[in-house]
Amino acid sequence: MPSPVELRPHSITLHHVLDEGRVTPLPFNIDAEKALLGALLIENRLLEEILLHLRDEHFYEPLHGRIFVQLKRLADLNMVANPVTLRPLFESDPALAELGGPTYLLKLTEDPSVLIAARDCAQQIYDLALLRALVMVGTELVQSATDTSGEVAPMKQIEFAEEALYKVAESGEVSGATIDFAGAAKKAVDMAAKAMKSGGHLSGLTTGLTGINNKIGGLHNSDLVILAGRPAMGKTALATNIAFNTAFRAKLDERDGISPSSGAPVAFFSLEMSADQLANRILAEQARISSEALRMGKINQSEFNELARASQELYDLPLYIDDTPALSIAALRTRARRLKRQKKIGLIVVDYLQLLQGTARNASENRVAEISEVTRGLKTLAKELDIPVIALSQLSRQVENREDKRPQLSDLRESGTIEQDADIVMFVFREEYYHEGKKPEDGSEKFQQWIEKAERVRGRAEVIIAKQRHGATGTVPLMFTREFTRFSDPAEGDWVPDYD
Known part of the structure; x- marks a missing residue:
């Protein structure tokens, strides 16, 4: 089994969505999800960097998404998030029990080298989530376009497709979330310079x-x-x-x-x-x-x-x-x-x-x-x-x-x-x-x-x-x-x- 830190192409797995006999692949990388969670449990401060664009729904494994949510919650309470503090929150979680119970949380932190690749893991988890979203949009478009039992409105379907694709594209846009004063000031100065050059x-x-x-x-x-x-x-x-x-x-x-x-x-x-x-x-x-x-x-x-x-x-x-x-x-x-x-x-x-x-x-x-x-x-x-x-x-x-x-x-x-x-x-x-x-x-x-x-x-x-x-x-x-x-x-x- 490859190390969780190694993001080699063959570590990306494809699951499939069945659509009337057709098979649509869904890409994900469980190893990258484990590596990221392990890195966050070892060093909570990494949350400040990856929280800008990563959310729990971006994890393919639902359990990993729930662990991520509890990590964020403890961090918001200024508490240390590690296998010990997380254990009471997952004692009754059936998915964790199937993977070995609380020892699964400990295994996530066994390899300290995951800290090196934490940012790359977060980026790949996010990218794969976008690809899955695109697959789901495409599947829904195929289903709606081939279903003529109801209203046939191709232009409405095209508008839906554009809006759905735009939502996928904008879901990771973080550039406008927060900018420092230097960036805002530069924009204001550029506007003033433009006004001055135009005659005031x-x-x-x-x-x-x-x-x-x-x-x-x-x-x-x-x-x-x-x-x-x-x-x-x-x-x-x-x-x-x-x-x-x-x-x-x-x-x-x-x-x-x-x-x-x-x-x-x-x-x-x-x-x-x-x-x-x-x-x-x-x-x-x-x-x-x-x-x-x-x-x-x-x-x-x-x-x-x-x-x-x-x-x-x-x-x-x-x-x-x-x-x-x-x-x-x-x-x-x-x-x-x-x-x-x-x-x-x-x-x-x-x-x-x-x-x-x-x-x-x-x-x-x-x-x-x-x-x-x-x-x-x-x-x-x-x-x-x-x-x-x-x-x-x-x-x-x-x-x-x-x-x-x-x-x-x-x-x-x-x-x-x-x-x-x-x-x-x-x-x-x-x-x-x-x-x-x-x-x-x-x-x-x-x-x-x-x-x-x-x-x-x-x-x-x-x-x-x-x-x-x-x-x-x-x-x-x-x-x-x-x-x-x-x-x-x-x-x-x-x-x-x-x-x-």
Whole structure:
């Protein structure tokens, strides 16, 4: 019998899962498990190193998993864990009795050389556990894919497979669990250096709008940004503009060899508009053609040539649109993980969060709870993938009942935990839209005043930063070209928000 310390290939044993006559191997190494437990019983301090990723379920032999649990429990109580202190805990354990009773614990510590290979044993136990998990996922996939007695839903099975595989992959991720201050400080200094090099205002991804960049410092990793507004305010247009600007900056920086870039590939989950409608908006904006005229085909040859030029220029734009309707938050997470892995996305945009579905069966009975689950899921996704997530949100109708139509945090529809989970909450507001609905009769004195104000507010928009976890709130003035659904920065000194 090989020494427990020797991790030779032939010491890895394969047991099998029977699946309708087919044999699926399960890899494990009992010798490595014995060696590790022996090392831990001899030197308890080794627990501090291996506890970061090893758990009792990673042991193939259930008895070894139970011994590992008791080792940890005694260590947590600041007690010495050895065969003597463990003995009372296993006197009635039938599995231990079959192996010789308490003497089995003593045998584990007979060879002091196990201390040398303790870390290697722990790593192999963990690796083999992952392989067993993969085998079990594969077996379950085969069974579900070949069983046509129930609902045949291959896309759901694919989503399940991706989620199951991701769980296996992330089960050993410990890099984000705890980092020392030096690591955290270095990341903060790198962000400050990036902001300084950009002119003192951009430490995250660019939005393409200087006013917003100056106010929030760009879009930061792990942040959940809520972009809200009433219908017709232009929140989808603004989100599309930001998504395009971020993706286009990534394209330019990659071409010019600039790294790190202030842009990134973008995933746009559009639950309301189709992919071709979004593409229509972006092409219309870049070609300076009316999106309505483009949609209806009312363009001349020169405009069509400009459209073709813009399309060619944006051919390899790293902007990926998913227009699947009625997505659940679980399905969105699965697709986002895939895009992160395959396309290296650095920003996610969701239009809009009220159209996402929760996972609870009674979600329709408690809409606020469902929205809370969605926002928590989006925040968790932002942290998990370490990228910013922009989620659009509707506002309640109570805005329309006030004289001042500027949105407030309390206007967030079915708010639940939207405000709590968000790192930044931004509202889009265009006074021009509301002013057009107040037109008085022609010829009256009020009509002339209405005309004067209409000229003053035409094309003007505001982005109200109502919450910012890492900075100040305030209002950013913008210009909105309705014909091209395009937001832009106003000329310097052009205007400031009018609150009268």
